[in-house]
Amino acid sequence: MRHGLRDIIYFCLISAAAAASIFAAYSPPLGKAARAVAPRGTDSYFKAFPIFTPHILFTIFISYWIFFVYIAYFLDLLNCREWRMDVPxxxxxxxxxxxxxxxxxxxxxxxxxxxxxxxxxxxxxxxxxxxxxxxxxxxxxxxxxxxxxxxxxxxxxxxxxxxxxxxxxxxxxxxxxxxxxxxxxxxxxxxxxGRVCSEGDMSETRIFRGVARELARWHATLPTADPEEVLTYKPGVWSTAKKWLDAISKHPHRSQAEIDDLHEKFKYLADALLPTDVSEPLVLAHGDLLCANIIVQESGDGIDVASVRFIDYEHATYCPRAFELANHFAEWTGFDCDYTLLPKTSTRRAFIAEYLTTHAELCREHNIDVPTVNDAAVDSLMRQVDDHRGFPGFYWGLCALIQAETATGTIDFDYAGYAAKRFAEYEDWRFLGLVHISFFFSAIMAVTGRFLSSIGADVLWRSSRDLKILILLRFIRLLGYGGTTLVLALYLNALGFHDAQIGLFMTLTLVGDLAISFILTWVGDRVGVRLTAVVGALLMSAGGVAFAYFENFWLLLLASIVAVINPSANEIDPFKAIEESAIARLSTAHTCNDMFAWWSMLGMFGTAASNLLTGWLINALEDNGMEKLDCHRMIFLGYAGIGFLKLMCSLLLSSEVEQMPLQKESCSTPQSGILTPEEELSDDETAPLLDDNSSGYGAVPQTQVQVLATAQEKRLFTPASFDFMWKLSLALILDFVGSGLAQISWMTYFFKREYDMPEGALGSATFTAGIISSVLNLASSPLSRAIGQVQTMVLCHTVNSISLLMVSVPGNKYIALVIFIFRIVTREIDNAPRQAFISAGVLDHERTSAMGVVNITKTIGSCLGLYITGLFAGLDKFWLAFILAGALKLSYNVLILAFFWKRR
CATH class of the missing domain: 3.30.200.20 (Phosphorylase Kinase; domain 1)
Structure with missing residues (x-):
C-alpha cells in the first residue's frame, strides 16, 4: 500500500524535529543555560554521576517523546488508514x-x-x-x-x-x-x-430501537473523518458513487443520452447535498443496513432485545450520518422495494430519538462534549434525513447497473429490475421537489409518488425540450387527423362517390403514403427530423385547403396523399417513423417505454378531442342552416389551421433531435474479462473503475470502425436486426390488414348506415372511448415492466382482437356501440410497449429504417384491408369484414408469441 503524501510529510517533520532536538542538546549554549538555571548543588550531582549530564538527560527525554509520538502516530495509521492486513x-x-x-x-x-x-x-x-x-x-x-x-x-x-x-x-x-x-x-x-431480521421485523418497536442503539454505538466508537478530507482524498459515499458512475459511462452498451442523464442526476445530488458544514464530521457507516444484515439476540422477556449486531461490511464507508439513516429506512422495503413497509413519521422520530440519546451517552463516556438531545435536535436530524432520502436510490441504482452488466450468473438476482426500482426512488424525491418535506415517510405522498413514477409522469417532466415538442407535435397532428377521419368517408359519399370508389380512394391514399414511407426509410436520417416536421406541416395545411375547395377525385386523392388525410385515426403517417426514431434516440433504456406511453396517450387524447369537437361542430353548423357538405369542408379548413400550428412548433426543435453520423457512434463491443478496481484504499478511490485502456471493454480499432460504417451504409440492417425485423414484419402484416378491415372511418360509416346513428352521437362515443383509452394507455408502462414488453403486447392485443370479432354480431345498436367503444378503449394499450420493443430490437442508427419498415408494412396491410372492406360494403357484407379483422389480429398474437416470447 502506498504512503499518502501527507503521511510522508508528517514523518519527515517528526524526524527533523528529533534530529534538531538531539543536536541542540549537545550544543555549548544549551549546557551553559542548563547550569545557570540548575539548583544549587546540582554540579556535585553531575560530577558524582557523569553519565547523567544535562545533555544526556535532555537526549533521553527527547527520545522518549519522539518514541511515543511515533507509536501514537503509527497506531493511528493502523487503526484509521490500516496500512496492513494480518488476517491469514x-x-x-x-x-x-x-x-x-x-x-x-x-x-x-x-x-x-x-x-x-x-x-x-x-x-x-x-x-x-x-x-x-x-x-x-x-x-x-x-x-x-x-x-x-x-x-x-x-x-x-x-x-x-x-x-x-x-x-x-x-x-x-x-x-x-x-x-x-x-x-x-x-x-x-x-x-x-442470533436471528436474522426480516422486513416485517423492522417495524417492531423493540427491534428498531435496538438497531438505533447499535448504530449509535458504531458512530460513537469508530473513528470519524473531516468532510474536507473525505471529499479531497479519503474514500466516501460520494467518491464511490462517482467511481461507479465513471465505470457505467465507459460501458459500450450505454447510450450517450442515458449517460448524460445519470451525470445530470449526480450533479443535482451533489449541488443539493455535498457537505457544507465542515464542523460536523462524517461517520464510518455500515452503508448497507438491510434487515438481512441485522442479527438480533432475543432477551426472553419479549419487551426488548438482548443485543443487536450488524454483519456484512463490504459497503462500509465515510458518509454523513443522515445518509446512513435515510439509507437504512429505505432498506426497510427489502429487495422487492415494498414501499408499504416504509417507516411512518412517528416510527422514524422514535428511531432518531433513540439513536441520538444513545450516541450522546456513549460520547460522554468517552469525555466527548455533545449537545443535549431535545426535540429540536431530533427535528433537525429528521430534516437532514429527509434531504438525503433521494440519494440511496440513486446510489444503489448505479451499483445495480454495474452488476447487471458484470454478473456472470453465480448469483440469481434481477439487477436491472432492482436498478429501475431504486432509480424510481430518486425520481420520486426529485420530481415532487419535496426536499424539506417528510414525503419519504408519508403514506399519502409515497402512494402519490409511486403512482406518478409508475405512469412515467416524472420521466416526461424531466425530459428534454425536444422530447416534449415531439410529443406535442403528435398531439397536434392527431388533433387534425381525428376530425378528418370521422368525416372522410361521409364527405366522399356526399360528393357523390359510391362505396367501391371510396374504398379505392382510401386504398390509393395509402399506396401514395407507402411510396413516401419507402423513400423516407432510406433517406430519413439524412433529411433530418426538423426538415421533415416542417415539410409535413406545410403539406398538412395545403392538403386541408385543397380538400375544402376541390371536388375532383384525382385532385382530392393527390391532396390526401401529400397531406396524409387518411382513413385511420391511428395515424398511418410516412413522416412519423423519423419522429419515433428521434424519441427513442433522445430517451434512455429506462425511460423509452414511458416516453412512448405518453406519446401514444397524448396522441389518442388529441384524436378523442378532435372527434368530440368535429361531431358537435357539425351538429351546431347544421342547426344554423349550413349544408352537410359545407360542414365537412369547414372541418378540412380547421385541419389546415392545425397544420399551421404544427409548423410553428416544428420550428422550435433544436439540432439535438438529429441522428449523428455513423462514424461518430461507438462501435465498442463487450469483451471477456473485466479489470478489477484498484486494491488500495487511497487517493485513487475517485479514479474510474475502468480506464480507457481497460481490457474489460475493448474498443474496435478505428480502421475497423470505418470499414463497419461503410458496410452498414450499404445495407439497411445488420444480420441480427434483419432477423428481428422479418419476423416482426411477418406478424405485423396480419395485424395491419386486420386494422385496415376495421378502420374508424369504415366503422363510423357502418354505424351510420346500419343503425342511422347521428355524427354527434358517434363523435361523443369515440371521444369518451378515446379519453378512457388515452389514460388507460399509461398503464402499459408499469405493466410491461412487471411482465415484459412482449407479454404486455400479446395480452392487451388479444383482448382488443376479441372485441373486434364481436362488433358486428349484435343486432342491437346499443350493444354494438358498447362493444365498439370497448374496442376503441383497448385499441392502443399495446402501442407503447411495441414501439419500445422495436426500438430496442435494432441498433441506434437503424431505428429510423426499422420504424419506416413498420410503417410500410402498416400501410400495405391497411391498403389491403381498406380495399377488402369496400368490397364487403358493396356486397352488403360489412359484418364479415370485422370478423375477418379479429381473426387476423389473433393470428398476429400467435406469431408474436412464437417468435419473441422469451424476449423481455
Whole structure:
C-alpha cells in the first residue's frame, strides 16, 4: 500500500524535529543555560554521576517523546488508514459446487488446535453480491464459522481489501466477530449467533430501537473523518458513487443520452447535498443496513432485545450520518422495494430519538462534549434525513447497473429490475421537489409518488425540450387527423362517390403514403427530423385547403396523399417513423417505454378531442342552416389551421433531435474479462473503475470502425436486426390488414348506415372511448415492466382482437356501440410497449429504417384491408369484414408469441 503524501510529510517533520532536538542538546549554549538555571548543588550531582549530564538527560527525554509520538502516530495509521492486513491467507478457491470439500481445505485455519470428528456445511440464503455457508463442528453451533464467497463480477463495485480492513477494525472495537482467514474468492469469520431480521421485523418497536442503539454505538466508537478530507482524498459515499458512475459511462452498451442523464442526476445530488458544514464530521457507516444484515439476540422477556449486531461490511464507508439513516429506512422495503413497509413519521422520530440519546451517552463516556438531545435536535436530524432520502436510490441504482452488466450468473438476482426500482426512488424525491418535506415517510405522498413514477409522469417532466415538442407535435397532428377521419368517408359519399370508389380512394391514399414511407426509410436520417416536421406541416395545411375547395377525385386523392388525410385515426403517417426514431434516440433504456406511453396517450387524447369537437361542430353548423357538405369542408379548413400550428412548433426543435453520423457512434463491443478496481484504499478511490485502456471493454480499432460504417451504409440492417425485423414484419402484416378491415372511418360509416346513428352521437362515443383509452394507455408502462414488453403486447392485443370479432354480431345498436367503444378503449394499450420493443430490437442508427419498415408494412396491410372492406360494403357484407379483422389480429398474437416470447 502506498504512503499518502501527507503521511510522508508528517514523518519527515517528526524526524527533523528529533534530529534538531538531539543536536541542540549537545550544543555549548544549551549546557551553559542548563547550569545557570540548575539548583544549587546540582554540579556535585553531575560530577558524582557523569553519565547523567544535562545533555544526556535532555537526549533521553527527547527520545522518549519522539518514541511515543511515533507509536501514537503509527497506531493511528493502523487503526484509521490500516496500512496492513494480518488476517491469514490461503491460496485456494472455494468451489460452490463442492462446499464440503472446499471448507475442509480451510479447516486448519478455521478451527486451529481443535480435534474435529465431524464437520457440517450448510448453505445460507444468498445475497446480491455473496454466497454464505455456515460451518459447524461436532454438532455444536457454539464455534460455528461463516464462509463468505464473493459473487463473480462483484469486485467491480466492492473493494474486498477495504472490506477486510474495516472488518478487522470493527473486531478490535468489539463491534464484530473476528475475521479468521482469507482465500482467493472470499473470507471466513466467526459466526454471530442470533436471528436474522426480516422486513416485517423492522417495524417492531423493540427491534428498531435496538438497531438505533447499535448504530449509535458504531458512530460513537469508530473513528470519524473531516468532510474536507473525505471529499479531497479519503474514500466516501460520494467518491464511490462517482467511481461507479465513471465505470457505467465507459460501458459500450450505454447510450450517450442515458449517460448524460445519470451525470445530470449526480450533479443535482451533489449541488443539493455535498457537505457544507465542515464542523460536523462524517461517520464510518455500515452503508448497507438491510434487515438481512441485522442479527438480533432475543432477551426472553419479549419487551426488548438482548443485543443487536450488524454483519456484512463490504459497503462500509465515510458518509454523513443522515445518509446512513435515510439509507437504512429505505432498506426497510427489502429487495422487492415494498414501499408499504416504509417507516411512518412517528416510527422514524422514535428511531432518531433513540439513536441520538444513545450516541450522546456513549460520547460522554468517552469525555466527548455533545449537545443535549431535545426535540429540536431530533427535528433537525429528521430534516437532514429527509434531504438525503433521494440519494440511496440513486446510489444503489448505479451499483445495480454495474452488476447487471458484470454478473456472470453465480448469483440469481434481477439487477436491472432492482436498478429501475431504486432509480424510481430518486425520481420520486426529485420530481415532487419535496426536499424539506417528510414525503419519504408519508403514506399519502409515497402512494402519490409511486403512482406518478409508475405512469412515467416524472420521466416526461424531466425530459428534454425536444422530447416534449415531439410529443406535442403528435398531439397536434392527431388533433387534425381525428376530425378528418370521422368525416372522410361521409364527405366522399356526399360528393357523390359510391362505396367501391371510396374504398379505392382510401386504398390509393395509402399506396401514395407507402411510396413516401419507402423513400423516407432510406433517406430519413439524412433529411433530418426538423426538415421533415416542417415539410409535413406545410403539406398538412395545403392538403386541408385543397380538400375544402376541390371536388375532383384525382385532385382530392393527390391532396390526401401529400397531406396524409387518411382513413385511420391511428395515424398511418410516412413522416412519423423519423419522429419515433428521434424519441427513442433522445430517451434512455429506462425511460423509452414511458416516453412512448405518453406519446401514444397524448396522441389518442388529441384524436378523442378532435372527434368530440368535429361531431358537435357539425351538429351546431347544421342547426344554423349550413349544408352537410359545407360542414365537412369547414372541418378540412380547421385541419389546415392545425397544420399551421404544427409548423410553428416544428420550428422550435433544436439540432439535438438529429441522428449523428455513423462514424461518430461507438462501435465498442463487450469483451471477456473485466479489470478489477484498484486494491488500495487511497487517493485513487475517485479514479474510474475502468480506464480507457481497460481490457474489460475493448474498443474496435478505428480502421475497423470505418470499414463497419461503410458496410452498414450499404445495407439497411445488420444480420441480427434483419432477423428481428422479418419476423416482426411477418406478424405485423396480419395485424395491419386486420386494422385496415376495421378502420374508424369504415366503422363510423357502418354505424351510420346500419343503425342511422347521428355524427354527434358517434363523435361523443369515440371521444369518451378515446379519453378512457388515452389514460388507460399509461398503464402499459408499469405493466410491461412487471411482465415484459412482449407479454404486455400479446395480452392487451388479444383482448382488443376479441372485441373486434364481436362488433358486428349484435343486432342491437346499443350493444354494438358498447362493444365498439370497448374496442376503441383497448385499441392502443399495446402501442407503447411495441414501439419500445422495436426500438430496442435494432441498433441506434437503424431505428429510423426499422420504424419506416413498420410503417410500410402498416400501410400495405391497411391498403389491403381498406380495399377488402369496400368490397364487403358493396356486397352488403360489412359484418364479415370485422370478423375477418379479429381473426387476423389473433393470428398476429400467435406469431408474436412464437417468435419473441422469451424476449423481455
Amino acid at each position: 491467507f490461503k491460496d485456494v478457491v472455494f468451489d460452490t459446487a463442492d462446499p464440503h470439500g472446499s471448507a475442509l481445505s480451510l479447516l486448519p485455519l478455521l478451527f486451529p488446535d481443535r480435534k474435529i470428528d465431524e464437520m457440517r456445511v450448510s448453505a445460507l440464503t444468498q445475497g446480491t453480491t455473496n454466497g454464505l455457508y455456515k460451518v459447524t463442528i461436532d454438532a455444536s453451533t457454539a464455534d460455528a464459522v461463516l464462509i463468505k464467497v464473493y459473487g463473480d463480477g462483484t469486485d467491480i463495485t466492492i473493494d474486498r481489501e477495504k472490506e477486510l480492513r474495516v472488518h478487522k477494525l470493527l473486531a478490535e472495537r468489539q463491534l464484530s466477530s473476528s475475521p479468521l482467514v482469507r482465500f482467493s474468492n472470499g473470507h471466513a469469520y466467526q459466526f454471530i449467533s
